[in-house]
Amino acid sequence: MKTAKEHLEKFGIRPSIQRVAVMDYLLKHRTHPTVDEIYSALAPQIPTLSRTTVYNTLHLLYKHGAIFVVVIDGITAHFDGFTHPHAHFLCTECGKVYDVELKDSSFTNHNAPENAAEITDAQLYYKGVCKECRNKN
């Protein structure tokens, strides 16, 4: 696996300590963390870290295509360092966001909006109940 620093440089982003830490966290934690989860995890290592920096960094990473932003629950943004085409599944019971492998990823092109001059992002979301939650009841 490429290091976070290499990742950033690949996307033309200057690798500051904070940026490397955020990128590294996203590469190592495929759990679609929120800003607060990222901030809380990194704050002990970087005591001066500010929430604003986490926001700034995530915006920057997104703008350069280094991460996905997953706004699936309508409340909080989740972040994903895995940028190969894939969909997401939100379990509305436990709130977890799962990756969904695409067996057919050609649909995004087939269905592209006619009145679009440019498409920068395409996301496929599922909502429902995951098997773990269903088995609990």
Place this chain on the structure above:
Amino acid sequence: MKTAKEHLEKFGIRPSIQRVAVMDYLLKHRTHPTVDEIYSALAPQIPTLSRTTVYNTLHLLYKHGAIFVVVIDGITAHFDGFTHPHAHFLCTECGKVYDVELKDSSFTNHNAPENAAEITDAQLYYKGVCKECRNKN
């Protein structure tokens, strides 16, 4: 076109004045309005109308499958009274949300999440710049 009242009854929702007004607005305005747009449009006709009622009503309609909720810009929810399968396209310049006709709508089944016990919703979002905005520059 079916009336808003008939629509609500079809989905098992009691047609109060406020609910009919919201449903009617969504059926007649295919612009994916926000809560505030709906509230502002209806407040003159229903002077006692509360924003909370609009929220309550939209939640209820969504729960009964009478409308779509489109959270595409990550900030504000947009509402859609047209519930046949279709995708959405957000122009990041003007903020408009467009309907996207699906030429191939079978992808949702093909790509359904493996660890889902139940799927309640599937949404396909595009982001980019619409032709009108591109032509302005």
Place this chain on the structure above:
DNA sequence: CGTATCTTTGTAATGAATTCAAATATGTAA
């Protein structure tokens, strides 16, 4: 008519996200 239930209302609270200006760090040229 009376009571239980459903619906609406408005205020207050929540909390994710943004704004902004000051402080700090980094890169570059002399």
Place this chain on the structure above:
DNA sequence: TTACATATTTGAATTCATTACAAAGATACG
């Protein structure tokens, strides 16, 4: 190295969509 411009980080204050909640009002049903 030093000096200066630029880039980045920080934290406090603010914004604003959404939710919580309890009281008021409307509706259904015996």
